[in-house]
Amino acid sequence: SCGGYWSSCGDYWSSCGGYWSSCSDYWSSCGDYRSSCGGYWSPCGGYWSSCGDYWSPCGGYWSSCSDYWSSCSDYWSSCGVVGLLVVGLLVVIVSLLVVVIGLLVVVVGLLVVVVNLLVVVIGLLVVVVNLLVAVIGLLVVVVSLIVAVIDLLVVVVSLVIVVTSFSTIIGVLIVAAATVIGVGIVVRVVDVTVFFVIVVVVVFVDIITVIFRL
Numbered sequence: 010s011c012g013g014y015w016s017s018c019g020d021y022w023s024s025c026g027g028y029w030s031s032c033s034d035y036w037s038s039c040g041d042y043r044s045s046c047g048g049y050w051s052p053c054g055g056y057w058s059s060c061g062d063y064w065s066p067c068g069g070y071w072s073s074c075s076d077y078w079s080s081c082s083d084y085w086s087s088c089g090v091v092g093l094l095v096v097g098l099l100v101v102i103v104s105l106l107v108v109v110i111g112l113l114v115v116v117v118g119l120l121v122v123v124v125n126l127l128v129v130v131i132g133l134l135v136v137v138v139n140l141l142v143a144v145i146g147l148l149v150v151v152v153s154l155i156v157a158v159i160d161l162l163v164v165v166v167s168l169v170i171v172v173t174s175f176s177t178i179i180g181v182l183i184v185a186a187a188t189v190i191g192v193g194i195v196v197r198v199v200d201v202t203v204f205f206v207i208v209v210v211v212v213f214v215d216i217i218t219v220i221f222r223l
Contacts, residue, residue: 132219139215146208153201160194163187 167187 129219129222132215132222136212136215136219139212143208143212146204150201150205153197157194157198160190160197164190164194 164187167190
């Protein structure tokens with residue numbers, strides 16, 4: 010097609026400056042170089058082999074089942090340049106998602122720590138309040154005991170008076186008053202004891218609760 014001819018030696022010379030020989034090769038400035046090994050040279054300086062691989066002068070190759078890599082820093086995927094860009098963008102997006110998820114995990118962890126610290130602080134405040142209630146309860150118990158002692162003194166005095174004037178009406182009235190006072194003392198002592206036991210149990214339960222939260 011280039012307008013050449015066959016020589017008597019079996020060589021075909023083209024007008025493009027190459028030749029095809031039955032025992033040699035063919036080079037044409039119009040196209041490529043076909044060797045008797047089944048490959049050819051392209052005008053770019055590489056060649057295709059019969060295996061479907063293209064070797065570039067930079068030392069890389071393009072295979073029909075693989076990729077192309079050259080020492081000139083050229084890389085061509087079988088998916089094309091667009092495919093490589095898409096894959097790169099997907100990698101970047103996935104990396105950013107991983108970073109965002111990591112930051113969210115850190116923020117949630119910090120919030121959990123803050124909430125736990127608030128729970129501990131509230132528990133300590135509850136313990137302090139209960140301790141104040143216990144102190145106030147103890148003061149009430151002490152005052153009640155003092156009142157009970159005074160009542161006992163009144164009873165003793167009343168009994169002395171009763172002994173000295175038991176036969177009189179005044180003595181009878183004093184005995185009745187002493188009886189009423191004695192019953193009041195018993196009721197007050199029982200009342201104060203129950204209150205003190207309740208306060209001690211509440212404080213103990215609160216301390217155990219705070220210890221388990223810590």
